[in-house]
Amino acid sequence: MKKYDHKKIEKKWQERWEKDKVSKIDKDDRTKEKYYILDMFPYPSGEGLHLGHTESYAASDVFYRYKKMRGYNVLHPQGFDSFGLPTENYAIKTGIPPVKTTKKNIETYTKQMKSLGLNYDFDEKIDTSEPEYYKWTQWLFGEFYKNGLVYKKTSPINWCPSCQTGIANEQVLGGECERCGTEIIQKEIPGWFFKITDFADDLINDLDKVDWPEHTKKNQINWIGKSEGALIKFPIKDLEKEISVFTTRPDTLFGATYMVLAPEHPLVASLLKTINHKSQITNIEEVEKYIKETQKKTEMERIEGKKKTGVEIKGIKAINPVNKEEIPIFIADYVLGGYGTGAIMAVPAHDERDFEFTQTVITSETREPSENFIKNVIKPNSLNDLKKYLEFLEYGETEKEKLNEYLMLVLAGKRLYTGNGIMVNSGKFDGMASEEAKQKITEFAGGKSSSNYRLRDWSISRQRYWGCPIPIVYSPDGEANLIPEKYLPWKLPEDVGFKPTGISPLADSKELKERTEKIFGKGWVPEYDTMDTFVDSSWYFLRYPDAHNLKEFCSKARQKYWLPVDLYIGGAEHTYMHLLFARFFVKAMKKIGLLDFGEPFLKLRHQGMVLDARGRKMSKSKGNVINPDKLVEKFGADAVRIQILFAAPLADDIVWNKDNIVGVYRFLEKVWEIGAAEKNESSAAVKNILQKTIKKVGQDIENLKYNTAVSEMMKFINAVKKSKISRADFEMFLKILAPFAPHLTEEIWYSLRGTRTTNADDTRTNAEIESIHLEKWPDYDEKLIKDKTHTIAVQINGKIRAEIEIEDGLSDEEVKEMALSDKRVQKWMDGKSSKKIIYVKNKILSIVV
């Protein structure tokens, strides 16, 4: 008997499949139900495919093969998210153009994917840096532009001094650039924005419509960060101006004792500009100095213990709309320019930040004692409420006294209380529940209910080379114009230097400048920025059904049949950016009539990370990266696929232990040996377990519980090794193993059906035999699964005291009698009679004495 030789087998079938074009599907076949399973496409880096990719792609490949065997027309495409910084940085270092590097890396990735037996149709692949693709990225930008979903503004953006580009909020991690770890600074530059905030509510609400992991949904909701409250206007005394604030606590409006403007609030600049106002402000130098300081420190403030600072604008006052009280206005950087209206009403008695500001800034100024500033307008409903609010404080025997003491301090304006309660010191609202007062006081103050979001509009301008050019040109007087569709793709120029200078590399290109002037006229200049690469990946899944269409991003007919994606598999690290942006794109496209569905991914599952044996992330710098190629070389693609799916549930992290794969290899060897051995009639036990295995493996695949599917098949093979199996039964097993081990099963399948076939009904020659991967998924027979006997456990007072064998089909009474007559049971019942007997059919019998 020949030994299992994975190298020979896998190479042979990969070549054969390629020749037979088994990955081709008919995208216009409407006779079958469709299924669209999608992998998050990789960035083709120089390092090649890693084990994380391997897991995710093996998982989707199994699912794809399974669905196909179930009779679906399955789309399972792959592509490359090839624009991006690492390739550009490589160009800066080596001078090799990104186009060249990208081509080479894609070749490597493709080869690796093929060697894993992943059945993608690479003729239909997507490469986001190819003009045929990015033409449509630009076209979509144009559609958004025409429909008011894109705008340009100059604003402080996150700037990475090392990458020399602006980046999105989502790409800042802990104040550092997610790519290079450099500290992010704020910089005022003009750039293009997508109006993702227009869709904030839909992005929250529509999560109800999709089957996604709960934590992913919750994280998206938190990221969007909706808070409900009210917009309230405070007039400024003696000036035709007002300050609008957003608050979630309009019920505390009577307690507003001062206002705070963010240093970048437009009103601040306008007050300082106008002579009249200037002369009214008595401490103008102080104010100007403070603003300058805050501009300078931006990032420092985070590190420096967050002590609150601020300065009063002396000489002007705001008027509280509910009680007409005059209150001072401060500038302080604890109020953020970008959130809400950039201004707040401060209620120190009921807000921790305002309280702190009062303690640290106002009392340190030449002001009255802070008590006069802290006006209580809500008191706890009861001492119990207060206790709950103060749960962090320790109270002993005198708990009640201490609570009372605290309450007195609250009412005296020396402590704060941020909970709900009963209105006091609030005019006609006294005695009302604070929750109820929110609405009432908003109305009384002439304000309106409003929501605010943590989510910002998506800044997409990048001052880099290797990205999709923004299809905009500027007229000689600086007006932005969309480049008409007939000039798309608006190609990335090639005559540029790659060294980042802080201005976009595209500004270097003579060709681009000439092209622009030739088409649009003298003095016209192109947009030099390129798009964030997340734009490329926000719509790629819409392209696969019609990847080569030159007239549309995807034909209506193909859209209607294939979209949206049925199952999407990828890492949880994309929860915030990619998944949010892709959802935004689909919603925006639906709004402007380009799509007729609102959610891109009906079902989403994550794969975990693959960690090294010590539980650390694999990285080049740690030198602990495991190369899948070496594993494939040594153990074969089939073993690598199965081991990585067997190691842990798909969503969990895998701690990669190099020794564990031998277990899977042994399993495959056993399958090989059984395949080569003489076949008999199956034993009754094998017949029974085969049916159970078919059922369980099918269910497990449907639920993406591959680890237990694999263990089930191992159990089956262990049982067969101890018994006998018929050829027909073994072939059934091969079919369910086929999605996991496509090469091995194909080889055995042909050997059984071809040269060695002894089946009289099967007169086909070897060449005519069809691939196992075109077979139907086997049905199981519920009758054969049914066991003839059951072992049931007998509990007495909650402890298991005996096991009894019963025949299937006995009545409950008969089982009870059997149990009660069992010697062991009688011993433990000790002559007592049973008070209660609970029988769970074929599982357990519980006797209470």
Place this chain on the structure above:
RNA sequence: GCCCGGGUGGUGGAAUUGGUAUACACGCGCGACUUAAAAUCGCGUCCCUCUGGGAUGCGGGUUCGAUUCCCGCCCCGGGCACCA
């Protein structure tokens, strides 16, 4: 501080509409085969004071019965962090 996960043998993990905890695999130990080793095969492998008792991070509760449900903690991982 807030939000989201998670804690089961030496290791990865299995089992949840509450029903025999530790399947499957790695590792380890013993044995067979071998001149020997590797490979392979067989047996064993949660702990203990072992006719029994105790274990699913800890402490309570509900129940005939809890890894699963409830209450209160501890620990680990991830995310957010002056968001008014």
